[in-house]
Amino acid sequence: MHYDFDFGIVKDVHKRNKIFNENGKSRGNIRILYFTGYISNFRAQTINMVDGKKVVTKIDKGQVFTEKIDKWRKAMVFTFPDIKPGSVIEYEFNHMTQMLTLPAWFFQEDIPVRYSELITKVPTDHYYRQQARLRQPLVKNTSSTESLTGNVNRMPTTLDVSTRALANVPSLPYEPFMSSQLDNFQSIYFILSGFRQTNNSSLGAVNDTWAKIGGTLADEEDFGRQLKKSLLNEQVLIAKAATLKTDDQKIAYLFNEVKGQMKWNRNDSWYTNDGVVKAWEKKIGNATEINLVLYNLLHKAGITAYPMVVSTRDHGKVYPSYTFIHQFNRGVVYIPVDSTRSYVLDASNKYNLYNQVPDNLLNSSGLYIDKENNAYDI
Structure with a gap:
């Protein structure tokens, strides 16, 4: 997740699933809910091995539908073709929004996750509070800085780059009488608490109370x-x-x-x-x-x-x-x-x-x- 040149938030997602048996075929029905903004650079494909050779079946744009939920929310809906036990399904997209704060990231799902990585690139003058709900150690936790350049109408901006990853995350399926899965998934939440003003002398507040x-x-x-x-x-x-x-x-x-x-x-x-x-x-x-x-x-x-x-x-x-x-x-x-x-x-x-x-x-x-x-x- 990162900021673009207009300081909108871009979420780049790349996800890959392995289908092991007939019960897993329902994983090919995808519904991606998003709040405001738009989705671009969408690609999806099913990968099968036939007679020792890789066969790739791509999803055409005509097979992807947009469902309007209300004035602010939409969902991108599609189904992977040619799914069978042994298939690998893969999709990626970019979601751009003008929301002020980074969305939460969930490392855990209701099926086992072999590897989940989150990379955030945040301007150094944006101050975030983070709430990490983790029950196992990060296998990757690094930080660095880089410059956001390329827009002639804006001054170059320094970004704080953080990479966090979990591996071999166990499944957390829904059980009777449990609270929301969202409360229990291993995750990281972000809240924008303020930002440094252009004169570098005061901290601009957001809705922090x-x-x-x-x-x-x-x-x-x-x-x-x-x-x-x-x-x-x-x-x-x-x-x-x-x-x-x-x-x-x-x-x-x-x-x-x-x-x-x-x-x-x-x-x-x-x-x-x-x-x-x-x-x-x-x-x-x-x-x-x-x-x-x-x-x-x-x-x-x-x-x-x-x-x-x-x-x-x-x-x-x-x-x-x-x-x-x-x-x-x-x-x-x-x-x-x-x-x-x-x-x-x-x-x-x-x-x-x-x-x-x-x-x-x-x-x-x-x-x-x-x-x-x-x-x-x-």
Whole structure:
């Protein structure tokens, strides 16, 4: 992974798998999820030995499909041809994005990994914090420097070059009752904490605290600015809620109405895709859209509620020291009932209850947004 001349991040991937038996043929179905940017220099091939000779079957571009998941995420999908026991499948590509921080790298998978190597090239004026989740020693761990040159519009930049590798990494398949595999894979996470200003005398900050990230979320078009929307025929529901005697009755009524009327499209993200207005009109949306619809109705019914971003069980744990918004993948509603009780509402699942924390959010953390009081806490 490295920076290009415009300081976008480029991830160069080269992967090779050996198919040992019929059960391994499913490894030829590839789906590569990526967030913003684009993929280039894609190549893929199947290698077989036939009568002692190597036979290479390449994948044409027409056999590669792009799946749009939402406004920010896409997936590249393809299937290797002519797979059989003994085949070697291989692919490589470059992913370029304008995201600020390096993506995580996973050395481990649900199958054994013979060798996995990560090379990072980072400008020396970028300051990263790293979180290494390793259970075996690195077989390669080197560092050096080199220059980034070639763009006449920019001054040459010095890069810190680090190489890390693990060998003979055991498989980690999913087991019942285990937490997310992403929490348990041997990996390295990166967070950009700051960068040196051009005058070389001060350190420019990024969103390095949860309060800053909360403030950014509050002003985000796809989140905070969805909190005061007018919904189609909302007056009917709010009027009905007003006839109920207690806040619990109002919460239960609006929760069940949204849960019953809307359908989850099976997509998860901390942001909205079409927005709450369209999602309510179509009666379908991602989990965050459904729950921000609920927030709008609760707020107008006089209930003290706050939007909150969370991480579902399969998405992984939230590490408070790792201040990065993409640790979260769903928006819900947080209601402090009194000093001893609070509700976490998720209306995207038909079996959820308003007064019970959903099982896929247990033992996790959330970041709630209170813009009026400028309070954001995890």
